[in-house]
Structure formats: structure tokens, C-alpha cells
Amino acid sequence: MKPFTDVLIITHGGPSVGGGHVSRCFALAEGFASLGVSVKWLVNDHAVEMLAGRGIDGERITAAENPFAGNVPPVGLLQGAENLRICVVDSYEASPAFWAKLKGMCKTALIDDCRVRPVERECDILLNYNLNASSLGYESGHAGLLLGPGYALLRKGFWELAAGEGDTVLIIPGASDLLNTGGQFTDWWKGDWPKAELILGPLVSASLAEEIAARSRKLKNLSAVRDPADLPERLAKSRAVICTSSVTSYEALSLCKPMAVFQTAGNQLEIGREIEKRDLGVNLGPWGQWGVPELKHFLENLPPPPKRAVNPRGALKAAEELLKRAR
Incomplete structure (x- = not known):
């Protein structure tokens, strides 16, 4: 047959x-x-x-x-x-x-x-x-x-996943990280900031991912990993999430995680504005229009967990x- x-x-x-x-x-x-x-x-x-x-x-x-x-x-x-x-x-x-x-x-x-x-x-x-x-x-x-x-x-992996509690902030720039934001986050992160993990996507080259991971190892409170199979579980146990206003932001919303979003492509702009308008997270704005001060303010003033907005x-x-x- x-x-x-x-x-x-x-x-x-x-x-x-x-x-x-x-x-x-x-x-x-x-x-x-x-x-x-x-x-x-x-x-x-x-x-x-x-x-x-x-x-x-x-x-x-x-x-x-x-x-x-x-x-x-x-x-x-x-x-x-x-x-x-x-x-x-x-x-x-x-x-x-x-x-x-x-x-x-x-x-x-x-x-x-x-x-x-x-x-x-x-x-x-x-x-x-x-x-x-x-x-x-x-x-x-x-x-x-x-x-x-x-x-x-x-x-x-998210359909029945329950949110947990943790002390790690997840930074998720997207599958390909078109603008190499992962490298910039690594340079920005300060030693007295919260513990964080940078999640690099599957379309980020292995060589670039290793370079960023090596740089992150210079800090005790930052690590980097490429395309982990257990990303849903890592999200569930995170303290907060920083990500593009794309698929990942909806994954974070499904777990009601405190969240800041930014944009690396035009189709993400309105979604970021809508997330902030509905009090579901902080909209940092397009990449290149914000930096360390805005990031530090978010980390020092985490919003409360948002209401359930995603099925x-x-x-x-x-x-x-x-x-x-x-x-």
C-alpha cells in the first residue's frame, strides 16, 4: 500500500x-x-x-x-x-x-x-x-x-507544561539571531546582574555559538547553550525571559513568565507593542534603539507574572x- x-x-x-x-x-x-x-x-x-x-x-x-x-x-x-x-x-x-x-x-x-x-x-x-x-x-x-x-x-512540550520557579533569566534571541544580539548581550552582561542563560538557536552557526559560549564563561553569572532539547523545561523553571516578540514570546506567555521583548524584524514590531499595551510584558523596542540602561531597569524592576493570555x-x-x- x-x-x-x-x-x-x-x-x-x-x-x-x-x-x-x-x-x-x-x-x-x-x-x-x-x-x-x-x-x-x-x-x-x-x-x-x-x-x-x-x-x-x-x-x-x-x-x-x-x-x-x-x-x-x-x-x-x-x-x-x-x-x-x-x-x-x-x-x-x-x-x-x-x-x-x-x-x-x-x-x-x-x-x-x-x-x-x-x-x-x-x-x-x-x-x-x-x-x-x-x-x-x-x-x-x-x-x-x-x-x-x-x-x-x-x-x-508546552501543552501540559506547568510553570515552576527558578533564579535564572533566559535570554532567547531567536532561531537564527539575525543581528547577532547574543554576542551583544554577552558583552553587556554585568557581574552583579542576575544569573542568566543565553539560548542560541539552531540556525546560529556552531562556531559562532562556541565563540559566544567561551566569552560568556568569563562571567560567573552567564552561560550560553545552543538549541537545547529541553528548552520548554528551562523556560518553565526560569525567573524571567528576554526574547524577541516572536514564537518564543508566546511560549513564555503560556507559562505566565515576567518578560521583556525586543524586535529584530519588522513583523515583530506590532506584536511587541501589543504585549506592552496588554500589560503582558515590557517592550524594549527595536534592536539598536535601547541598551544597557533599559536592560538594567527591567532586571531591577521585574514586572509581575502576566495573566494567562495564550492557549x-x-x-x-x-x-x-x-x-x-x-x-
Whole structure:
């Protein structure tokens, strides 16, 4: 019997793209898997590495230099997939022409976060789990809309995870750390500041990660680690979190951790403002517009734990709703 596929996910990642697209798609795939649904992937090489690191069988992955090249969806892959219910896309690079061709072949869903254009006119279902999703102007009457943090795409390790108490501040700059903020945090950290751990992402090169780790070892209250498998547990036991206003900020919110966010990409700006507006954390602002004084003020004046604002099982809820609407 030939293997069948219920869901095809098309996305990408890398040093210039970041890892957020892959991370949230992986969480959604865990939601599908929990429902007994088979998932295959079409991704670029960097995303292949990320998925392999999270235990995805290579036979489920098709690699392409650029899955969105030439505005042409993967016709052969779609035609060869038996029992395909829906194709999920997470990228800003999928053009209107790409969507038009894809929509003609199967049910489609887009994971979005900033509405660079009226993308809800191009897909069948649109998912945006961000706090500011309802304010982006998505039009009704086109795609089915799944909006807000009730659909937060958090990996399975967070679904039942309970927050603990600890004395370590986690610093998490993102999967690729596009602006090398990890190195700057290492230079900024003072010997009389709280104990901290710098979490470097899987797309940070091993050589750079080792260089930063060596520099961090000069301080007794700072350490650095690259892509730890037990990150959910480390987050649960942290005292506070400093991270980009991306996937990690929602992971921290699911555990109600005191948090400061900053931004290294344009799609993160509004999310950071919304986090502060809702008293869910401190918004330091875009990278390069703040420094040691603002960081020190946060550490000396940690906000109280925020109220629960995120559904830890949002990926499962999103998977259920996507399958229901794809019938």
C-alpha cells in the first residue's frame, strides 16, 4: 500500500529568513499528528536541518532550494499525494500567482502574521494567532479566519507544561539571531546582574555559538547553550525571559513568565507593542534603539507574572479547525 498524506506543509527557514516559519509549522504538525493525521513537508535545506533536529523522518520531507521559486506550486508532489486534505503554507514569498495555482489543486491554508497584502483573498483558510491579529484589517467573506492566541502554535512540550520557579533569566534571541544580539548581550552582561542563560538557536552557526559560549564563561553569572532539547523545561523553571516578540514570546506567555521583548524584524514590531499595551510584558523596542540602561531597569524592576493570555494547546485547536474547514 502506498503511503498517504493528509496534509502538505510548505515553508522555509534560514539565516536570512529566520526560524519562526518552521517552528510554528512544526507545532501545527504536532497538532495534526495528535489527531492521527499524516503530514509531509516541502522545505528548503535549512528547514530540513531544523526538522531533522526535531525528529522528523527524512522520508516525510522533500527539499527544494526555494519552494516558492517561479511562482509555481509543487504540482508533482500534490498530484502524488493520496488523500490530501489541505496544503498549509507559511511564507511571505508565496505570490498571488503561486496561490492561484495552488488553490486550483487543493484546499489551502496560510499561516500569517502581518498581512503584507490582502492575503485573505488568496487562500481558503487564514490562521494568525498573534495578539494583534484582529486589528490587521482582514476582510470577511473571503478566507475562513482563525485569529488570536487561542490558536497559538506552540510545540507539544508546552501543552501540559506547568510553570515552576527558578533564579535564572533566559535570554532567547531567536532561531537564527539575525543581528547577532547574543554576542551583544554577552558583552553587556554585568557581574552583579542576575544569573542568566543565553539560548542560541539552531540556525546560529556552531562556531559562532562556541565563540559566544567561551566569552560568556568569563562571567560567573552567564552561560550560553545552543538549541537545547529541553528548552520548554528551562523556560518553565526560569525567573524571567528576554526574547524577541516572536514564537518564543508566546511560549513564555503560556507559562505566565515576567518578560521583556525586543524586535529584530519588522513583523515583530506590532506584536511587541501589543504585549506592552496588554500589560503582558515590557517592550524594549527595536534592536539598536535601547541598551544597557533599559536592560538594567527591567532586571531591577521585574514586572509581575502576566495573566494567562495564550492557549498552550492552540496548535491542537488549530489543527482540528483546519481539518474541519477543509472538508
